[in-house]
Amino acid sequence: MPNIVVLGSGMAGFGAAYRLHAEGITPMIYEESGYHGGHTASFRYNSGFLYDIGPHISFTKDTRIQDLFADSVDQKYETVQINLNNYWNGYWPRHPVQLHLHGLPEDVIVRVIADFVEERQAPERAMRNYEDWLLASFGRTFAELFPMKYTRKYHLTTADNMSIDWLGPRIYRPSLEEMLRGALSSSSPHVHYITNFRYPTEGGFVSYLKKFVPMGNLKLNHEMVSLDPLARQIRFANGVQTNYDALVSSVPLPDLVRMIRGVPHDVLEASQRLACSTCVLVNFGVGREDLSSAHMSYFYDEDICFTRLSFPHMLSARNVPRGTGSIQAEVYFSDKYKPMTGSPEDWIDPVLRDLRRCGLLRDDDRILFRNAMLVRYANVIFDLERKTALETVHGYLEDVGIGYCGRYGEWGYLWTDEVFKSGESVAQKVLDRIR
Template sequence: MPNAVVLGTGMAGFGAAHRLRDEGITPVMYDKNAYYGGHTMSFRYDPGFVFDIGPHISFTKDERIQDLFADSVDQLYETIQINLNNYWRGYWPQHPVQLHLNGLPEDVVVKVIADFVDERQKPERPITNYDDWLVASFGSTFAELFPKQYTRKYHLTSAENMSTDWLGPRIYRPSLEEVLRGAISASSPNIHYITHFRYPKQGGFVSYLQKFVPLGDIRLKHELVSIDPRSRVLSFSNGLQAGYDMLISSVPLPDLVRMIDGTPRDVLEAAGRLACSSCVLVNIGIDRADISKAHMSYFYDEDICFTRLGFPHMLSDSNAPSGMGSIQAEVYFSDKYRPFSGQPSDWIEPVINDLRRCGLLRDRDRILCSNAMYLRYANIIFDLDRAAALATVHGYLDDLGIAYCGRYGDWGYMWTDESFKSGEAAAATAMENLAARSGPRRVQSA
C-alpha cells in the first residue's frame, strides 16, 4: 500500500482519512497538538462547562454528511431551531437586521428605507468590491450602520478592500416588501440560511469525530518543521523523519510554504499577502442559564470589544452544570490589519465589562469559570490581495504534488461539512498524483 500522510487531525484531515479508507489505505496522521481535532476540539473546565473552539454547529443539508455525523455520535444529537439576534446601540433586533428594523429609532428606519428605495431606482452599476455590493443591496445608510461596521470588527479591514467571492448565501438581499414588513411588524418572518442545526448531546462538537478517529494512525505532539519535496521526507521538531508517497495537508498555507525546502521567493511573498483573522476566545460560566434567548448574537458597535457571542449551554444540556449558563466571546485581530499583542487573559476583564454594559451579565451574577485562548488562525479575510496570492501558492503546491484541504489549506470560508468534503477531495487528488507518477516510491519512516 502507498504511504499516505495527512497533516492535521481536524475536520478536513478526517475527511481525507475517510476517503483514503474507502481505498483500503490507513494514513498516518500527524498533529502538533497533544489532542486530535484541531479547531473542532472541545474542552471541559471545572465545574463542568464545555466550550468548543469557536461557535460550531452542523447545519449541512448534505444527507450523506448528516448520516456520517449522526452515526459518529450513535444518533445522539440535538436538533435545534436556531435563534439569532444583534446588538446595536442598545437595541436587540432579530437577525438579519435588514428584515427586522421594527423597534429601531424612527429616523434610522425612515432613512434606511428611503435609501433602499433610492438605490433601487438608480441604473445598475458594476460591482468591484464588497462595498459596492452592500450599497447596491441595501442603500448607503443601512450599509454604513450595520454590515460595514461589522466588517471592520470581523474582517479587520474595510468593505472597499474586500471581494465578494465569499458571500454565497451568507447575507440575505431582501425585497422592498420584506424590508417594509420588517419595519412595521415585530413578527416578520425569520429568513436565514440556517433554520435548524444539529449538535452532539454529549462531549461537545468534537464528538462528531469519534467514529473517524480509528481511520488513521494518529501521531500527536509531532510538530512539522520541514518538508523535502524531492525526497518526499518530513522532519519534525522531535527529531523524527518520515517519508511519504502521498501528502495531504490542512496546515495553514503561510506556515506550510515556509517549511518546504527551496520555496521560491515569489511564493513566499504571495503567502505573506494571504490575510486571515486571529481570535481571542473568552469563555465565561455563570450561575444562571437565562442569559439570552439567542444561540448567537452579533455586535456592531465598535466600542464593544467582542464581535460575536455564543451561548454553549443552549446547544446541549451537557455543556454546563444544571441551571448554569455559559458565554463565549470572540475578539478579533489580524497580523495584517490589527496585530495581537499581550496575553489572551488580558481580554477577560474587558469582555466581562462589556457583557455588563449590554445587560447580559448582572452585578449579582457569580462567575464560576473564566478563561481565554488565542487562535492564531480564525477566519479567512477575502481582501483584494487574496485571489492572485492564492493562485500562486496553490500553483506551487500543485507542482509539488502536495494536496491541500480545509479552511486554511484551501484558504476559503468553509463550514464544517465543506471542510470534511474538502479533505475527501484532497485525498482523491493525492491518489491521482500518485497514479500519475511512474510508480509509487516507498520511503520508510526513520
C-alpha cells in the same frame, strides 16, 4: 500499500482519512497539538464547563454528511431551531437586521428605506468590491450603520478592500416588501441560511469525529518543522523524520509554505500576503441559565470589544453543570490589519465589562469559570490581495505534489461539511495520482 501522510487532525484531515479508509488505506496522521480535532476540538474543564474552539454547529443539508456525523455520535445529538439576534446602540433586533428593522429609531428606519428605494432606482453599480455590493444591495444608510461596521470588527479591514468571492448565501438581499414588513411588524418571518442545526448531546462538537479517528494512524505532538517535496520527506520538532508517497495537508498555507525547503521567493512572499484573523475566545461560566434567548448574537458597536457571542449551554445541556449557563465571546485581531495587544487573559475583564454594559450579565451574577484561549488562525480575510496571492501558492503546491484541503489549505470560507468534503476531495486526487 502507498505511504500516505495527512498533516492535521481536524475535520479536513479526517475527511481525507475517511476517503482513504474506504480504499483500504490507513494514512499516517500527524498533529502538532496534544489532542485531535484541530479547530473542531472541544475542551471540558474541571469546573464542568465545556467549550468548543468557536461556535461550531452542523447545519448541512447534505444528507450523506448528516448521516455520517449522526453515526459518529451513535445518533445522540440535539436538533435545535436556531435563534439569532443583534446588538446595535442598545437595541436588540432579530437577525438578519435588514428584515427586522421594527423597534429601531424611526428616523433610522425612514433613512434606511429611503436609501434602499433610491438605490433600487439608480443605474446598475459596478461590483468592484464588497462595499459596492453592500451599497447596491441595501443603500448607503443601512450599509454604513450595520454591515460596514461589522466588517471592520470581524474582517478587520474596510469593505472597499474586500472581494465578494466569499458571500454565497451568507448575506440576505431583501425585497422592498420584505424590508417594509420587517419595519412595520415585529412578527416578520425568519429568513436565514440556517434554520436549524444539530449538535452532539455529549462531548462537544469534536464528538462528530469519534468514528473517524481509528481510520488513521494518529500521531499527536508532532510539530512539522521542515518539508522537502523533492525527497518527499518531513521532519518534526521532536526529532522524528518520515517519508511519504503522497501528502495531504490542512496546515494553514503561510505556515506550510515557510517550512518547504527550496520554496521560490515569489511563492513565499505570496503566502505572506494571505490575510487571516486571530481570535481571542473569552469563556465564562455563570450561575444561571437565562442569559440569552439567542444562540448567537452579533455586535456592531465598535466600542464593544467583542464581535460575536455564543452560548454553549444552549447547544446541549450537557455542556455545563446543571442550573448554570455559559458564554463564549470572540475578540478579533489580524497581524496585517489590527495586531493583537497583550495576552489573551488581558481581554477577560474588558469582555466582562462589556457583557454588563449590554445587560447580558448582572452585577450580582456568580462567575463560576473564566478563561481565555488564543486561536491563531480564525477566519480567512477576503481582501483584494487574496486572489492573486492564492493562485501563486496553490499553483506551486500542485507543481510539487502537495495536496491542500480545509479552510486554511484552500484558504476559503468553508463550513464544517465543506471542510470534511474538501479532505475527501484531495484524498481522491491523491488516489487518482498514485494509481
